[in-house]
Amino acid sequence: MAENSKIAVSKKRAPVLYFIVAIKLTKGVTLLLAAAGIFSLAGRDLGGLFDQFVRWIHFDPENRFFNNISDWLDTITTTNIRVLATGTLLYGLFLLVGGTGLAFRAKWAIWLAIGESAFFIPIEIYELSRRLGRPIAATADPSHIAYPKLGLFIVLILNIIIVWYLMQNRQRLFRHHH
Helix, strand or coil, X not given: XXXXXXXXXXXXXXXXXXXXXXXXXXXXXXXXXXXXXXXXXXXXXXXXXXXXXXXXXXXXXXXXXXXXXXXXXXXXXXXXXXXXXHHHHHHHHHHHHHHHHHHCCCHHHHHHHHHHHHHHHHHHHHHHHHHHCCCHHHCCCHHHCHHHHHHHXXXXXXXXXXXXXXXXXXXXXXXXXX
C-alpha cells in the first residue's frame, strides 16, 4: 500500500511543469505591466519625452543617433500606441490564463501551452537564420549585433524544450482530467 502511494506522489510531482508555469506567469505579469506603461504613453509627445530622457542621462539630444530616434518616435500615432498596448495586454492575459491552467493541470491548458510555444518556433528559426546570414559590419542597424542572436537562440531552445517536455509528459501530468 505504501508503495502505491509513493508511485502516486511521484507522478504528481512536476518541477519542470511548475518552472514552465512560473515562466508563463512571470511573462504574463510583465506584459500586463508593459501594457499599462504603453497605454500611459498614448497621446503624449514621445519625441519630447525621449529628448528629456536623453538630457536627463546627460547625453547630447542633438547627436544624430538620438535625433533619428526622436524623429522616428514623432511618427508614432496614438492609435499605433493603443494597438500595441492592446496586443500586449491580450497576450499577457493569454499567458496568465494558460499558466494558471497549467498550474491547476487543466487538460486544455497543456494544449494551449504547446500551441503557444510551438507557434513561435518557426518565427524564431526564420529570424535567427535571417540575422545569422547578415555580417555585422555590413549593416549600421544595431538590431543585428551578436547579443540579440544569442538571446533569440536561447528563447528558441527553451521553446523547443517546453514543447518537447509537455508533449512527452502530457499523459502523466494531466491524467486526472479525462
